[in-house]
Amino acid sequence: MANAPKRKRTEIFALGNEAVVEGALFAGCSFYAGYPITPSSEVMEIMAARLPRTENGVFIQMEDEIASMGAVIGGSLAGRKAMTATSGPGFSLMQENLGYACMAEVPLVIVNVMRGGPSTGLPTSPAQGDVQQARWGTHGDHPIIVLSAADVPECLEMTITAFNFAEKYRTPVILLLDEITAHTREKITLPHEKDYEIFNRLVPSMPPEWYKPFEETVRGVPPMPPIGSGYRFHVTGLTHDDMGFPTQRPDEVKAIIERLHRKIDQFFYDIQLTQEYDTDDAEIVVIAYGSVARSAQLAVSQARAAGVKAGLLKLKTLFPFPKAPVVTLARKARAIIVPEMNMGQISREVKRVNNGLTRVRTLNRIDGQIITPSQILKAIQQV
Amino acid sequence: MSDVTQLIHDYLRHNKKFPHVFCAGCGHGIVLGSLIRSVHALGLSKDDVALVAGIGCSGRIAAYVDFNTVHTTHGRALTFATGIKMANPQLKVITVMGDGDAFSIGGNHLIHAARKNIGVTVLVLNNFIYGMTGGQCSSTTPLGAVSQTSPYGQLEKSFDIVKLTSAAGANGVSRGTVFHVNTLDRLIREAIMRPGFNLVEILTPCHTQYGRKNKFKSAVDMYKWLRSNAIPVEKYEKLKPEEREERIPIGTFVQNDAPGLEELYAQVRTAQCAKERKQ
Numbered sequence: 001m002a003n004a005p006k007r008k009r010t011e012i013f014a015l016g017n018e019a020v021v022e023g024a025l026f027a028g029c030s031f032y033a034g035y036p037i038t039p040s041s042e043v044m045e046i047m048a049a050r051l052p053r054t055e056n057g058v059f060i061q062m063e064d065e066i067a068s069m070g071a072v073i074g075g076s077l078a079g080r081k082a083m084t085a086t087s088g089p090g091f092s093l094m095q096e097n098l099g100y101a102c103m104a105e106v107p108l109v110i111v112n113v114m115r116g117g118p119s120t121g122l123p124t125s126p127a128q129g130d131v132q133q134a135r136w137g138t139h140g141d142h143p144i145i146v147l148s149a150a151d152v153p154e155c156l157e158m159t160i161t162a163f164n165f166a167e168k169y170r171t172p173v174i175l176l177l178d179e180i181t182a183h184t185r186e187k188i189t190l191p192h193e194k195d196y197e198i199f200n201r202l203v204p205s206m207p208p209e210w211y212k213p214f215e216e217t218v219r220g221v222p223p224m225p226p227i228g229s230g231y232r233f234h235v236t237g238l239t240h241d242d243m244g245f246p247t248q249r250p251d252e253v254k255a256i257i258e259r260l261h262r263k264i265d266q267f268f269y270d271i272q273l274t275q276e277y278d279t280d281d282a283e284i285v286v287i288a289y290g291s292v293a294r295s296a297q298l299a300v301s302q303a304r305a306a307g308v309k310a311g312l313l314k315l316k317t318l319f320p321f322p323k324a325p326v327v328t329l330a331r332k333a334r335a336i337i338v339p340e341m342n343m344g345q346i347s348r349e350v351k352r353v354n355n356g357l358t359r360v361r362t363l364n365r366i367d368g369q370i371i372t373p374s375q376i377l378k379a380i381q382q383v
Numbered sequence: 384m385s386d387v388t389q390l391i392h393d394y395l396r397h398n399k400k401f402p403h404v405f406c407a408g409c410g411h412g413i414v415l416g417s418l419i420r421s422v423h424a425l426g427l428s429k430d431d432v433a434l435v436a437g438i439g440c441s442g443r444i445a446a447y448v449d450f451n452t453v454h455t456t457h458g459r460a461l462t463f464a465t466g467i468k469m470a471n472p473q474l475k476v477i478t479v480m481g482d483g484d485a486f487s488i489g490g491n492h493l494i495h496a497a498r499k500n501i502g503v504t505v506l507v508l509n510n511f512i513y514g515m516t517g518g519q520c521s522s523t524t525p526l527g528a529v530s531q532t533s534p535y536g537q538l539e540k541s542f543d544i545v546k547l548t549s550a551a552g553a554n555g556v557s558r559g560t561v562f563h564v565n566t567l568d569r570l571i572r573e574a575i576m577r578p579g580f581n582l583v584e585i586l587t588p589c590h591t592q593y594g595r596k597n598k599f600k601s602a603v604d605m606y607k608w609l610r611s612n613a614i615p616v617e618k619y620e621k622l623k624p625e626e627r628e629e630r631i632p633i634g635t636f637v638q639n640d641a642p643g644l645e646e647l648y649a650q651v652r653t654a655q656c657a658k659e660r661k662q
Binding site for chain 1: 396398399400429430431433435445446449450451452453454455456459461462463464465466467468469470471473474491492495644648651652655656658659
């Protein structure tokens with residue numbers, strides 16, 4: 001077989017969920033633990049086949065989503081880039097351990113392919129109902145990074161971005177997809193190693209006895225060694241001091257919680273990703289994310305063709321909410337339209353930062369059907 | 384320094400961790416001592432050991448000892464431990480959990496970890512009660528026992544941890560008490576060295592929340608109770624059924640040497656990677 005040509009596939013026809021796997025493996029993911037749930041299961045199935053074919057890959061199916069999240073945290077603590085994928089009900093089960101990962105600053109990626117809810121809801125229909133759960137699902141005050149993707153190539157790109165943010169900021173990152181994106185097949189180009197910069201977590205270089213696992217640093221992100229590498233430290237979900245030991249001293253409590261916020265806050269410019277189409281002179285701006293952004297893009301170009309100055313702001317980062325581009329557009333535009341497949345979870349954020357600058361119109365659909373370009377076009381023409 | 388003091392000095396963390404949270408008469412410190420002696424006797428380095436603990440009094444053990452320590456969420460220690468072991472099979476992963484932790488909130492994880500035979504050593508510190516939470520009954524509280532949430536006596540039957548774990552498929556299952564320390568040292572040593580999933584149930588008294596409400600006048604009475612009721616399983620099996628009442632068998636109940644899940648997985652991966660290279 002030595003003379004056989006090496007298989008080279010640079011372009012594949014892939015599901016959104018498959019693109020997530022490609023992105024994850026490209027970003028260096030070598031640990032997956034999960035529990036199957038529609039419409040995210042393909043991520044797990046493909047991981048089950050792919051990871052054992054890589055050098056150090058670990059795949060494990062756990063007994064439920066709580067366990068999956070625990071295992072992913074364990075895998076990450078042991079030095080792996082770790083990931084799990086789920087849907088709404090499973091995401092709810094993960095919340096306690098997700099909060100733990102925020103508190104203990106464990107980098108990992110959770111993909112939530114949203115389905116209709118509440119409860120078991122609409123397992124195979126599209127929805128965007130978990131946006132605020134992604135932001136506020138756990139208990140207590142902590143920042144979190146939530147990303148989304150509008151099409152299959154973006155699934156790949158945003159998964160890589162999710163891993164990069166997780167490693168760079170030592171924090172869990174949530175990637176929200178909707179069923180349409182996850183189950184659409186499109187051509188994707190598998191990335192070449194030069195296409196994306198890949199970030200790996202900072203590991204300590206000082207002697208172990210000097211190492212402080214939760215130390216204040218300029219970036220707010222302390223280095224993190226894998227368990228077993230000679231740097232022994234304590235990890236806990238309790239409020240802890242810079243050595244990781246539980247504390248209730250107000251000054252130490254304040255310091256850690258503030259650092260958790262600051263390490264995300266001060267890098268807003270890096271984290272808040274958006275894309276604008278035809279917004280330079282737009283009088284009507286559509287703000288959309290996920291598969292709805294694709295409908296919106298078509299609607300905007302149709303509106304342009306009909307002589308209406310419309311534009312699109314596509315949100316790739318949902319949280320921290322990209323305030324600056326929204327405010328900039330709100331100052332110029334006559335109206336903002338926010339179409340989404342929920343009762344108004346991002347329009348709430350848009351209204352918050354808009355704060356009276358312009359008119360904000362919502363366009364909601366919760367019947368398990370997609371928001372079509374014509375619906376958005378109609379809304380554009382109405383305002 | 385005596386040998387014991389020297390060991391304590393070598394393995395405990397001395398900055399800001401003491402005084403510890405355990406009450407007078409608590410058995411948790413004895414378990415910690417036994418664990419340290421076992422690790423030391425096996426010649427493991429501190430970096431070889433990852434100690435994963437749950438929530439409650441037993442969960443606090445992790446903070447005091449200088450291993451790689453993870454204090455997890457309630458009932459989930461085994462899920463974290465599974466992740467760590469799969470990610471780095473070289474580590475000796477040991478979990479410390481209370482009875483409520485392991486068999487109430489974490490019951491599902493425990494039976495599945497045993498079924499999967501993941502290479503983790505589990506120490507269940509069974510004191511029949513939720514201690515730190517304030518003395519509510521757990522799934523091992525004996526019938527009739529009084530607790531904050533069974534003020535008129537526990538009506539539910541309790542789990543037999545040994546039988547449950549054996550039935551779930553664990554490689555090693557044993558039971559010890561904090562009174563029979565030498566036996567406990569041996570059981571923990573064996574559990575750490577045996578492949579696959581190994582569980583040691585450790586009977587440890589909680590006088591503050593359990594004993595004083597259940598007719599034990601002092602913590603010492605609880606130790607006396609352990610001394611007079613626990614007997615080696617070999618002897619226990621020779622007793623007539625009517626003599627067995629109130630008696631607690633201690634020792635090793637199950638010992639297999641099936642490879643752990645992480646080993647089986649590594650074999651599959653090696654085979655698949657070899658195939659991949661050929662293509």
